Structures are given as structure tokens and as C-alpha cells.
Amino acid sequence: MQSILEQLSVRREEARLGGGKTRIDSQHSRGKLTARERLELLLDIDSFEEFDMFIKHRSTDFGMDKSHIPGDGVVTGWGTINGRKVFVYAQDFTVYGGSLSETHAKKICKIQEMALKNNAPIIGLSDSGGARIQEGVAALAGYSDVFQNNILASGVIPQISVIMGPSAGGAVYSPALTDFIFMVRDSSYMFLTGPDVLKTVTNEVVTAEELGGAKTHTSKSSVADGAYDNDMEAIAEIRRLFDFLPLNNREGTPSRPFFDCSDRIEDSLDTLVPENPNLPYDMRELIEKVADESDFFEIQADFAKNILCGFVRIEGQTIGVVANQPTVLAGCLDSDASRKAARFVRFCDCFEIPVLTFVDVPGFLPGLSQEYGGVIKHGAKLLYAYGEATVPKVTVITRKAFGGAYCVMASKHLRGDINYAWPTAQIAVMGAKGAVEVLHRQDLKNEDKTAQHIADYEETFLSPFRAAERGYIDDVIQPHNTRRRISRAFALLKDKKISNPWKKHGNLPL
Ligand code: HXC
Secondary structure: OOOHHHHHHHHHHHHOOOOHHHHHHHHHHHOOOOOHHHHHHHHHOOEEEEEOOOOOOOOHHHHHOOOOOOOHHHEEEEEEEOOOEEEEEEEOOOHHHHHHHHHHHHHHEEEEEHHHHOOOOEEEEEEEOOOHHHHOOHHHHHHHHHHHHHHHHOOOHHHHHHHHOOEEHHHHHHHHHHEEEEEEEOOOOOEOHHHHHHHHHHHOOOOOHHOHHHHHHHHHHOOOOOEOOOOHHHHHHHHHHHHOOOOOOOOOOEEEEOOOOOOOOOOOHHHHHOOOOOOOOHHHHHHHHHHHHOEEEOOOOOOOOOEEEEEEEOOOOEEEOOOOOOHHHHHHEEEHHHHHHHHHHHHHHHHHOOOOEEEEOOEEEOOHHHHOHHHHHHHHHHHHHHHHHOOOOEEHHHHEEHHHHHHHHOHHHOOOOOOEEEOOOOEEEEEEEEHHHHOOOHOOHHHHHHHHHHHHHHHHHHHHHHHHHHHOOOOOOHHHHHHHHHHHHHHHHHHOOOOOOOOOOOOOOO
């Protein structure tokens, strides 16, 4: 018996060593942790249960029948993060470069299917050279099976990808099908075709970092939702994000004890909006002053900075926040901001996370590049996302809410549940100057008359009261009371239930 038990220990030790000490050292020398080290940090101590650690690939071509490393380049299993269950996989670059074989894919598929069956999120840590070249179409089939499972799990359980090494070719599509992608600066990259192919085909010369590094994907392409300096920081932040998320689409948002008074008065908010309506202010300050313990987990912080998206808690419950940011492009909506916010609102709606919207938007950004870039379709995405969402929606207009952007930003007309405005709100078709230029073109040469028209327009329209008189704004609130009013609004909406007409699925303007 003793020798049988010892044999198991030996086999486990062998499997845990992956591609061996030299390759582990090489991984470390690049500032990267190994798959198992990453999972150890990601999961609660002693909570990891591994599956399929003895699996071996079945390929026989190119001498592969003489090379078998148990586990086949991916470590899979489940564990807990702060006590809540999660399924995980981590590709092991020390084994055939983390490349995906038929059996490697089967391991990931098993985890995906178990996550779906057991209603728990899945986190994938990617570090892979892509399809196992020696396996040909079997590897491609494996990828396709993973993609199909990603698609079936979408909107049912949260799926998170962390890119911690290479992710090239079609391999990028599994992360792209998940809800969030995070990257590690300087050690991860994602692209469909690498720099060498680019040079040959298009004559473009770029480094891997420029082509598909964390900076590119968080600030230019918006493929990634965040980037961190190293593996440890990335994993710590994923744990933080995980705490905000529900386990599935039926469980409801997690609620946890909070140590922040819901009646907290924030006098500084009374002067947040500058007297001069053309001056910016930082909307992040409002978000942080309203959130429990000022904790704001921002999504896509480096992309479309004219809109802020992320998670906060109010009275311990997770809330998704969308807010125009007046410090960038005066908070205008454009194609990128619309896409970014639409995807975020849809994530929240999938997983029953209530949405809080702060509005200060002078309109859609005008311009040829916006029109040519399809701002009509992109703006419609956000409109669609808000209009389709059935979760509780609370909106606060702090200053400008002009034109189509007023309608889009979770207005009453898109089934906003509670719509508040600060006394500084200006709700109108457009700003005073633009309106007078259209309405009083004949008087534009007369400065006094124009000034009078502007003053009249401001007096009549640039306040929250016209909207409040019609019930489009439920109340005009004191800025310093915002946290209290929002907390009460979400508490009221806790049992909200509405549904959309039956359909197979809608046709989001993609
Ligand atoms: C088999 C692979 C591999 C792969 C790497 N290795 N990628 N083995 N299939 N795809 C092996 C290497 O042979 C090497 O083995 C070990 O992993 C480490 O790789 P290195 O090249 O030494 O590492 P590094 O210098 O860091 O370069 C990493 C790399 C490079 C940039 C990822 O390995 C590379 O370019 N690999 C090929 C990438 C690729 O073209 N993949 C296919 C993409 S297409 P030894 O034994 O020497 O240590 C694709 C289609 C998917 O994925 C379609 C889905 C629909």
C-alpha cells in the first residue's frame, strides 16, 4: 500500500513540475509566474482542487509520441475567491509553450461545462503559443469547442480572461468572447497576425508590443479592459473585481457588509459644478464620493476617457456606474464612448447589476470622422443597451443633458426608474448659443439682441425645472445629499421586476 501511495505522490510531483526546472527558471527570468503559482495567488489558500493533472496528449506526428508531459500545458480546476466558488484554468508556458492541443482543449472545455452546470464564473489565465502546431486540425477543432462553450456561457456566468504571455492567432478569440480581458504590461500581447507576417504582407514594421501589447489594447483597440504592471498586481485586481460580480445571471448581485454611512452628507458636492458652464470638473470625484468607502473599480480607464464605467457598491450592493466625464471632450458622446458604455450596460443587465448613470453631456461629438466612423450605429448601441435593460436604473443629471445625448443617457423615456437632477442641471435640445443661432439668425449681427435672446433661452430652458414640471425628472436634489438619495432609490428598486416582449434575441445595431 505504502508504495502505491508513494507512486501517486511521485506522479503528482512530476505533473506539478510541468516543463521542468529550466523552463520554470526561464519563465521567472522574464518576470512571469508559472501557471500553478498564478492559481495559488488567485485562489484562497488551500482551496484549489485540480482536475486532469495526469492527462497526456494523443498526437503521434513529429515525434510527439515520445514526448509526454502530464497535464498537457494547462492547469485546470476550481477553488474559491474570498469564499465564493470559481472555475479556473491557467495555461502552462513551460509545457510546449502552453500551446493548445486536442486534450488541452478538452481540459478547458470540461471546466467550462462544469462552470455552467454549477453556475459559477470562470477565469482563464492565458500564456500560450496558440494552436499546437504538431496537431494540425485537431488543435483547431479544440479551439472551436472552447469558443462554442464561451458563447453558450455568455450572459449566464461571468467569464474573465487574463492575458499573461503570448496570445496569437485565433487563440485571441476565446478571450474576446469573454466579458473582460485584462493584460500584463510588457509581458503579454495579443494579435491575429504577428509582426513578421505584417512585414511580409503589408510592409508595416512594428514590434510585438506596439502591435498587441497592453498599451495598444487598453488605449487604442479597446480589446482589453485593463492592464497591470505584473502578474501579482493583475491577480490581486482580478480578485477585487471578482468580489463585485455575481456568480451567475440568477443569483443577483453580491451584497457584503459596509462600513460607510448611507446618509453621508458631502458638502463639497455643492460646489463640484463650476459656475462657468464651460469649465470642466472631474466626474470621478462624484463617483467616489457616492460609493461605499470610495471604492470604484474602473473598466477601460484608458479608452474613451470621455465616459467612465465601472463598479461601486452602495449599501454593500454592487452597482454599475456610467458617467460622462467633462474633463475629456467636455463629456461629449462619440463612437468609442458609446461602444464602451453600451457593452458595460449590457454586461450589467445580463447579470442583474443595477445601473447608476451620472449625466453631464453637451451632445454627440460632431465631425466628419465621427459620421464616417458610424457614430449613428454606435450611439444606437448605447440607446439600445439602456432601453433594453430591465435592471434598476437610477440617473442623476448634474449639468448638461442636451439633445439626443439626453435621451440616450438613461433618461426617463428609456425606462429610467428614478431620474434626479441637481439644481445646476440644464436639460434642453441644445446649448443657448447654438439655439439662438438657429432661432434668431436675423438678429445675430445685433450683439445686444443676441445677448438678450441667449439670456431668455437660458432663463427658460437651461434649468432642470422644465423637465421636472413634466415628470421627466422625479426630483431636483441637493448635491450634498446625492449618496443618500441614490441609496434610498436603489433600496426601493430592490424588488423591481419587468421583462421585455418574448423574442429569440434582439438585433443590436452592431
Ligand atoms: C507547439 C510550440 C508552439 C506551438 C511554442 N511552442 N508555440 N509548440 N505549437 N504553437 C514551443 C516551442 O517550440 C518551444 O519548445 C516552447 O514552446 C517555447 O517557445 P519559444 O519559441 O522558445 O518561446 P519564445 O521565444 O518566448 O516565443 C514564444 C512564441 C513562439 C512567440 C509564442 O513560440 C511562437 O511564435 N510560437 C508559434 C506561434 C504561432 O504561430 N502559433 C500558431 C498561431 S495560429 P521547446 O521545446 O523548444 O522549448 C493559431 C490558430 C488558432 O493559433 C486558430 C483557432 C481558430
